[in-house]
Amino acid sequence: MTCTNNTQDTCIIVGASHGGVNLAFALRKDGYTGKIKLVDADSNLPYHRPPLSKTHLVSEQPAGQLLKPIEGYEKAQIELTLGVSVIDVNRQYKKITLSDGSVQSYTNLVLATGATPIIPPIAGLKEAKNVFTIRTADDAKAITTAFNACEFKRVVVIGGGYVGLETAASLRKCGAKVTVLERESRLLARVTAPYMSDYFYGLHQENGVSVFNDKNVSEIRTSDNENSVVCSDGSEYLADIIIVGVGVRVNTVLAEQADLIIENGIVVNEYNQTCDKNIFAIGDCCAQFNPHYQRWIRLESVQNAVDQAKVAAAVICEKPPKYNPVPWFWSDQYAVKLQMVGLSQGYDNIITRKESDKPGSFSVWYFKGEELLAVDAVNHAKAYVLGTKFINSHVEMNKHKLMDNTVSLTADIVKKIA
Amino acid sequence: MAKITFITQDNIPVTVEGESGSVMALAVDNNIAGIDGDCGGVCSCATCHVHVAKDQFSLVGEASEIEKDMLELDDSTDDYSRLCCQIDITDELDGLVLTVAG
Numbered sequence: 001m002t003c004t005n006n007t008q009d010t011c012i013i014v015g016a017s018h019g020g021v022n023l024a025f026a027l028r029k030d031g032y033t034g035k036i037k038l039v040d041a042d043s044n045l046p047y048h049r050p051p052l053s054k055t056h057l058v059s060e061q062p063a064g065q066l067l068k069p070i071e072g073y074e075k076a077q078i079e080l081t082l083g084v085s086v087i088d089v090n091r092q093y094k095k096i097t098l099s100d101g102s103v104q105s106y107t108n109l110v111l112a113t114g115a116t117p118i119i120p121p122i123a124g125l126k127e128a129k130n131v132f133t134i135r136t137a138d139d140a141k142a143i144t145t146a147f148n149a150c151e152f153k154r155v156v157v158i159g160g161g162y163v164g165l166e167t168a169a170s171l172r173k174c175g176a177k178v179t180v181l182e183r184e185s186r187l188l189a190r191v192t193a194p195y196m197s198d199y200f201y202g203l204h205q206e207n208g209v210s211v212f213n214d215k216n217v218s219e220i221r222t223s224d225n226e227n228s229v230v231c232s233d234g235s236e237y238l239a240d241i242i243i244v245g246v247g248v249r250v251n252t253v254l255a256e257q258a259d260l261i262i263e264n265g266i267v268v269n270e271y272n273q274t275c276d277k278n279i280f281a282i283g284d285c286c287a288q289f290n291p292h293y294q295r296w297i298r299l300e301s302v303q304n305a306v307d308q309a310k311v312a313a314a315v316i317c318e319k320p321p322k323y324n325p326v327p328w329f330w331s332d333q334y335a336v337k338l339q340m341v342g343l344s345q346g347y348d349n350i351i352t353r354k355e356s357d358k359p360g361s362f363s364v365w366y367f368k369g370e371e372l373l374a375v376d377a378v379n380h381a382k383a384y385v386l387g388t389k390f391i392n393s394h395v396e397m398n399k400h401k402l403m404d405n406t407v408s409l410t411a412d413i414v415k416k417i418a
Numbered sequence: 419m420a421k422i423t424f425i426t427q428d429n430i431p432v433t434v435e436g437e438s439g440s441v442m443a444l445a446v447d448n449n450i451a452g453i454d455g456d457c458g459g460v461c462s463c464a465t466c467h468v469h470v471a472k473d474q475f476s477l478v479g480e481a482s483e484i485e486k487d488m489l490e491l492d493d494s495t496d497d498y499s500r501l502c503c504q505i506d507i508t509d510e511l512d513g514l515v516l517t518v519a520g
Contacts, residue, residue: 018456029451048458065458069447076449303463306456330462337484339462381461381487388491 009034011316012096012104014086014254015112016040017049019283019305021067023110024078026313034107036078039098043083044137045070050302052140053163054332057147057170064137089258091276108316111255111266111274111281112309115248115300120158124220128227130241131220134167135248143167146241153177156229156239158217160187162331164245165200168209169333171243179237180204181215181229183246193350193364196376200333207334248300250285263287265298271321272312280315282308292325292391293343293373301329326391328384339384342366342374342391355380356405363387370396382409390414420512424450424468427520441516442466442503452518459503464491467519470498474514478505494519 011027013020016038024036040046047064056065073080081098088097095105117133125131130146132139147153153176157164160182168178180187186197204211212235219230220242227239250265260274261267265287272280272288283305287298304327314321328341347366355361363383366374371394375387386409390397396416407413423433424445436444445453445466454465461484470478475498481489485504489495502516 051458054460068449072447072449302456306454330457330460332460337462381484382490385487385490 007033009107010037010105011035011108011110012037012039012106013110013112014039014096015110015114015283015285016042016046016080016082017112017114017283017305018067018302019114019309020110020112021046021309022306023112023282023309023313025068025072025076026310027316028076028078030313030317030319032313032317036076037081037104038073038078039081039084039086041083041085041099042136042138045080045082047137049135050330052137053134053166054170056140057144057167057174064140086254089254089279091258091279094278107278109279110312111279111285112283112305113251113254113281113285115250115284117244118247118249119244120217120246122158122217122220124222125242125244128220128222128242129225130227130239131244132241133244134163143171143241143243147171147174147176150240152226152240154226154239155179155241155243156181156227156237157243157245158229159183159245159247160211160213161190161245161247162188164243165204166331166333167243167245168204169207172204172207172209173334176241178208179210179239180212181217181231181237182211182213183216185213187211187213192344192376193347193366195350195352195364199362199378203334203336248284250298252285255281255285264296270311270323271315272308273315280312282312290325297343299327301327303328324392326388328388336360337379337381339377339381340374341377341384341388342372344374344376347373351399351402353383353402353405353409355409357408365397365402367399372397386411386414420507420509420514422507422511423513423515424453425515425517426450427452427518431515436507438507440503441468441505441507441511442501444507445502450518452520453502455503457503461485461488461501461504464488464501466502467492467495468500468502468516469496469519470500471515471517472498477511477514492519 046067085099132143155176155178157168157180160180172178187200216232218232221228229237255266266281268281268286284300290297311321311323331338344366349367351365361380363377372390377384397414398416402414425431434448442455446455456465457463
């Protein structure tokens with residue numbers, strides 16, 4: 001494998017999560033011979049994030065399933081600088097300054113800075129006890145510690161998005177009394193059809209989680225050992241632990257300071273280059289024009305971070321990049337496996353298909369006119385796989401056949417014959 | 419304890435030893451090229467596709483329905499394909515040969 005870079009080059013990657021770590025290894029795979037430095041403020045060896053709200057809260061296994069073993073970095077000669085943050089970027093001299101005072105030069109800089117959970121401006125939230133977000137391994141560890149230490153195990157989750165719901169399911173499995181408070185009139189309102197919202201509402205209720213929509217949390221009152229979460233309609237919920245899952249803000253401080261263009265994320269071209277061609281941005285922190293959906297989007301997903309990492313690595317090594325523009329996601333709650341492909345925003349008609357021979361398996365197909373935009377598949381990987389193929393290929397579907405659950409789902413059956 | 423051989427996309431055999439956990443985790447720990455395991459091992463990403471040696475397929479057994487469906491994402495899938503995050507390491511797997519899907 002050849003790469004046009006030389007050994008004098010240095011690639012510094014800010015952020016050692018799914019994007020940053022995959023980029024470092026992809027550079028080596030593509031033949032990069034220069035120095036590779038990975039920097040992250042998180043002092044833990046880089047780990048998988050999705051399990052933090054899923055399996056880690058319920059298993060004996062401590063939070064932090066490693067992305068790569070430590071020997072992997074040594075073998076690939078990837079220098080890890082953990083527990084240190086980057087505080088300054090000097091584009092003119094191509095140097096960065098770290099929080100430990102050291103200054104390092106780069107040939108290429110990659111911002112894989114991710115996002116940070118939002119702490120909403122709720123009165124008393126900062127002073128409340130046992131308030132957690134869930135984004136890092138330390139967050140997951142802190143939740144587990146607090147959970148084991150508290151007597152009544154009453155948990156209030158503020159925000160009914162995926163992270164909130166996964167956390168609710170995991171803590172419920174551990175025996176918590178969980179209440180989810182959602183501000184909108186339905187769960188997952190921003191990302192799914194009402195059918196899916198209703199399904200997850202029912203699923204959590206069945207599993208003993210109290211879910212309330214239209215709840216605007218206005219205040220947290222804290223006494224000796226418990227919090228009371230107060231909503232604007234006057235209702236109150238007692239909580240030993242409060243989980244805040246109301247979304248994230250993009251970490252753009254460095255990019256702003258470096259005067260890069262930012263618009264709902266660090267703006268990058270199809271090669272993941274910012275307006276400075278030596279500085280790249282990948283993952284949750286960047287906004288890119290999506291050729292499939294023909295609009296600018298910013299994605300929060302493992303798949304996007306990994307794919308963009310491979311694109312940036314290829315570009316740095318002057319190889320042709322390959323990017324899959326149709327995103328996919330997954331969520332595990334209780335025994336339910338949800339797989340999603342595509343982006344449903346802008347849909348004007350949907351088809352819901354329940355599998356007659358598989359109770360508990362169904363899929364929601366989002367269309368704009370005849371074009372399939374996205375599929376949400378519950379316990380039905382086949383629908384997810386077929387959806388992926390139809391979205392990618394732009395092949396039209398026969399909606400009548402798709403609706404007919406007396407015939408099993410196969411590509412031939414649901415393909416529209418011209 | 420089981421010795422498992424991965425034949426990489428560059429046709430290089432790499433033999434590694436594992437005691438427990440999934441075959442995907444073993445591959446990632448040993449930096450086997452072509453086994454990514456992006457989803458962490460929950461059968462959601464299909465980035466740990468291997469072809470099992472034909473005469474050893476009974477050792478690992480058939481894929482579950484979800485796994486079979488996920489394998490359809492990959493054009494190179496054949497009758498001996500598995501997603502190795504769904505294969506747990508046991509002593510019985512000693513000597514197993516897996517070819518990393520291209």
